[in-house]
Amino acid sequence: MQSMSDYYSAVQLRADRWSALREKLVHLEREPQGRRAKAAHAEAQKLFGSLAIVERYWAFPGMAAFEHIRRQFEAGHLSEATYSVTRVNRALTTGAYRRRKIPLEQGILDEDQEEDALLPPDARALTKPYFEVMIVDDVNEHQERWLKSNMLSMRRSEDAFTYEPVVVPSLQDALIGVLFNHNIQAIIVRPGLRLESEVELAILTRYLNRAGGAEEIEDIPPEDYGPELCRLIAKVRPELDAYLVTDRSVEDIAGLDLGICRRVFYNQEDFMELHLNILRGVQARFKTPFFTALKEYSKQPTGVFHAMPISRGKSITRSHWIQDMGAFYGPNIFLAETSATSGGLDSLLEPHGPIKEAQELAARAFGAKQTFFATNGTSTCNKIVVQALVRPGDIVLVDRDCHKSHHYGMVLAGANVRYLDSYPLNEYSMYGAVPLKEIKHHLLKLKAAGKLDRVRMLLLTNCTFDGIVYNVERVMEECLAIKPDLIFLWDEAWFAFARFGPTYRQRTGMNAANNLRERLRSPEHAKAHAKQVEKLQDADEATLIKTRLIPPPNARVRVYTTQSTHKTLTSLRQGSMIHVNDQDFKGEVEASFQEAYMTHTSTSPNYQIIASLDVGRRQVELEGFEFVQRQVEAAMAMRRAISTHPLLQKYFKVLTAGDMIPEEHRESGVESYYDPEQGWTDIWNCWEKDEFVLDATRVTLAVGGTGWDGDTFKTQVLMDKYGIQINKTSRNTVLFMTNIGTTRSSVAYLIEVLVEIAKELDDRLDDASKMERLAFERRVKNLMQDLPPLPDFSHFHEAFCADPDTGEGDIRTPFFLAYDENNCDYLDLQGGIEAEMDKGREVVSASFIIPYPPGFPILVPGQVVSREILAFMRALDVNEIHGYRADLGLRVFTDEALAKQLETLATAAE
Structure with a gap:
């Protein structure tokens, strides 16, 4: 039986324990005197004991029912206990307990037992959504029954949702409960709660740490337990x-x-008012303004006299040749298709109705001040933000291996780009992320050159495709200490899910x-800053780089994140969001942002994508916590299975944090978040302190x-032979990403x-000849040893620098x-370029050169081709290199074009 440290979440532990308990009891009932009966009985007792720790935090089956089942088992009533455990296990697996009361005792007629099966989506859509309410109060059994009875008596048939209460006695139990139980949507904090849990905290320290740590809550005065609990829960599940x-x-x-x-609520037991407030609170998150408006629009009888023949499906239903399209998609997608912005709908470019409201709800969900929807991907979001904020001649610090859309955004904005080099992982042909000392070095250098006023933005990818995550808060605070009005753009295309996991959330923009x-x-903070300013008055650059700098109190917090909702959350393809938390947005940016948004956003946006963004937001506010836990759990199971399988270890290796993050950037000293012998490391400390951490879902x-x-x-292996789809590879690695839709079956199939x-491979090598x-x-x-070193950014030619x-x-x-074309020439990669270099010529790229993989430019227009870059290009064995034509060679500028550009620069300087 796996220990608790093998699990990232209590959800999977609980499911596995109930399943294992059912298996043991079935075995004992079938063979009560069998050879393994004694061992099975001991294992069942152990399972009951481990479940007792976590069951108190769920409403179903409830501690009273659980203890009754355990007493049946201990009294030797195996048939009754097995029946009850089987019903519980099945109800948890299918979610039947969310739809109706599940009888657990034999002999009770259950006409709805067939409903225990998983319902199809259309049937599930008709059921009332279910959730659980946690009541925090140190009460006896009689008072607990009274509380639950009063809450349940308030339920009405017209209620949009149904819920069950679960009672815990202490502040610590409440923190553990909201981290264990994804069904909880509301908490009632009563004045009788105590501080400490009776549960063995050594087992649960990891969960309490995510809520702020056991030490943080030890000194709270008793009268503040209730308010403090509300604050602490906001930290982990906002x-x-x-x-109260x-x-x-x-x-x-x-x-x-x-x-x-x-x-x-002051000194009152108004259960009806409490009930109505609970439903109203959940309804506020359940609300999907645009999706609802689109559904209502699709039901209206309308005459279509606008520019979309497919609207209402007319061009399909009247066709003799494309009926298969209508049959494949169904009618609703066409009924909801329109170019109208009236009739209860809204305009994405000038939102004032349901789209505006949907964006405001998304801002609340993701912790932003403003949120904007995009229907053509995060590539467009990146260009919008850059164009809105960056003016020609502004200096922008950019990580060189960022997505190509940022590089094209710099072209459009006319920025002067200072590329930053990420640390290389040569043995795996991939880059990590940009160290903070590299960023500070360039900012301080620009300050010394008197150019700090021209520095506009720092643009970084968080997290990277390979899962390297920055210490976002520290990067921003130290950069603001050097330039207090610096704007930050965090490309979180692959990190939208992070908001809904307590560990992950702290590293989001x-x-x-x-x-x-x-x-x-x-x-x-003001005192700490003043003290540091005095201490560092005459400090040199080396001292400033080594010191953790404190930003001035008047620093402006100006942060933008772009997220591919469709990549990691529920949305149709190309559904993305821009999140804004900029203190100067209203006064300085709003008008230019609107112009940039108009420039890049289609005047005919896809309403289905907008609706899916609205629904995706609803989902993560109500069940994002659960889904992210399951996502990480799936990745952990994959890591554990590969790392512990003796045959797989011969040919494969799962890269750990120690493999992908150099020791100097891991202050915690933790090399692996999962160890086959010890289980999961307490990664909260790593995520709180280390300069870089590794996203476990990659x-x-x-x-x-x-x-x-x-x-x-x-x-040729995964996709063609087995139908397994992945996005990214390097020369000797492949990347598997779990997401909120990943199932345990998918992981099992991959293994x-x-x-x-x-x-x-074993069989082939066993039969191979010596030469083979x-x-x-x-x-x-x-592939594993003779790897070309990854090249750093060389430099811009003086004509462009x-x-x-x-x-x-x-x-x-x-x-x-x-x-x-007269400004360009082509040079052969295999000989022509090197021959020109040997003559002393500076070969300058005339285009972006982007190999897939790794998928970012290794050359940009105006960059000098170095011998290191040339060696790397020659060693590439990928099929796609955007911007490079093998039949012609590398496109470069002629010497004449460069000389002419230098003359233009000199004239402009005069």
Whole structure:
């Protein structure tokens, strides 16, 4: 039986324990005197014991029913206990307990037992959504029954939702409960709660740490337990609603931070008012303004006299040749298709109705001040933000291996780009992320050159495709200490889910922005800043880089994040969001942002995508916590299965944090978040302190030991042979990403496939000749040892770089200079370029060169081609290199074009 440390969430532990308990009891009932009966009985007792720790936090089956089942087992009534456990297990698996009361005792007629099966989606859509309400109060059994009875008696047939109460006695139990139980949507905090849980905290420390740590709550005075609980829950599950019942005066409560508390009830037991508030709070998150408006529009009888023949499905239903399209998609998608912005709908470009409301709800959900929907992907979101904020000549610090849309955005904005180099992982042919000392070094260099006023933005990818996550808050606070009005754009295309996991949330742009805004206002921060300014008055650059800098209290928090909702949450393809937390947005940016939004957004946006963004937001506010837990759990199961399988270890390796993050950037010293012997590490400390952490949902698998490079393994093995789809590879790795839709069956299938591949390799090598074996070993060595070093950014040619000391370059000018064919030439990659370099010529790229993988530019317009870049390009064995034509060679600028551009620069300088 796996220990609790093997699980990231209590949800999966609980499911596995109930399933294992059913198996043991079935075995005992079938063979009560069998050879393994004694061992099975002991294992069942142990399972009951481990379930007793977590069952108190769920409404179904409830502790009373659980203890009754355990007493049946201990009394030897195996038939009754087995029946009850089987019903519980099945109800938990199918979700039947969410729809109706589940009888657990034999002999009770259950006419609805067939409903225990999983219902199809259309049937499930007709059922009332179910949730659970946690009541926090230290009461005896009689008082607990009274509380539950009063709450349940308030339920009415016209209620939109149904819920069950679960009672816990203490502040610690409440924190554990909201982390264990994803069904909880509301918390009622009563004045009788105590501080400490009776549960063995050594087992649950990891969960309490995510809620702020056991030490943080030890010194709370008893009268503040209730308000403090509301604040602490806001830290881990800010989407929930809390209701505080108190006997304290209004004056005492008014000045306290009540976190997620929606309403305070004073000395009253008004259960109906409480009931109505609970439903109203859940309804506020359940609401989908645009999706609802679109559904209503689809029901209206209308005459279509606008520019879309497909609207209402008329062009399909009247056709003799495309009926299969209508049959495939169904009628609703066409009934909801329109180019109208009236009739209850709204305009994405000028929202004032349901789209505007949907965007406001999304801002609330993701912790932003403003949120904007996009229907053509995060590539467009990135260009919108850059164009809205960056003016020609502004200096922007950009991580060089960011998505190509950022580079094109710099062209459009006319920015002067200072590229930042990420640390390389040469042995796996991938880059990590940009160290903070690298960012500070360039900012301080620009400050020394008197250019800090031109520095506009820092643009970084968080998290990277490979799962490297920045310490977002620390990066921003130290950069603001150097330039207090610096704008930050965090590309979180692959990180939209992070808001809904307590560990992940702390490293998101919006969460860090809110934390910074709060901290900068505090008197303690002002004192700390003044003290540091005095201490560092004459400090040199080396000292400033080594020191954790404190931003001034008047620093402006200006943060933007772009998220591909469709990549990690529920949305149709290309559904994305821009989240804004900018103190100067209203006064400085709003007009330019609107112009940039108009520039890049279609005047005919897809309403289905907008509706899916609205629904995706509803989902994560109500069940994002559960789904993210399951996502991480699936990735953990994958890591554990591969790391512990003796055959898989021969050919594959799951890369750990220690493999992907150099030791100097892991202050915690933790090398792996999961160890086969010890289970999960307490990663909260890593995520709180380390400069970089690894997103556990990205499982990077080194496959060089198979003799296949990453691209071949992806296309010819995984996809063509087994139908397994993945996005990214490097020369010797493939990346598996779990998401909120990943099932345990999918993980099991992947493991089966990898085992089958390993067995086939074993068989092939077993039958191989000596020469075939040597050839295999050479391929493995070539993939795992003889790897070309990843090149750093070289530099811009002086024709496009006014100041080589600080190194920022103009990529807009060379981009458009290359439009004239007379300015360009082609040089052969295999000999021509090197021959020109040997003559002393600076070979300058005339276009973006983007190999897939890794998928970012290794050359940009105006960049000098270095011998390191040339060696890397020659070593690439990928099929796609955007911007490069193998039949012609590399497109470069002629010497004449460069000389002419230098003359233009000199004239402009005069």
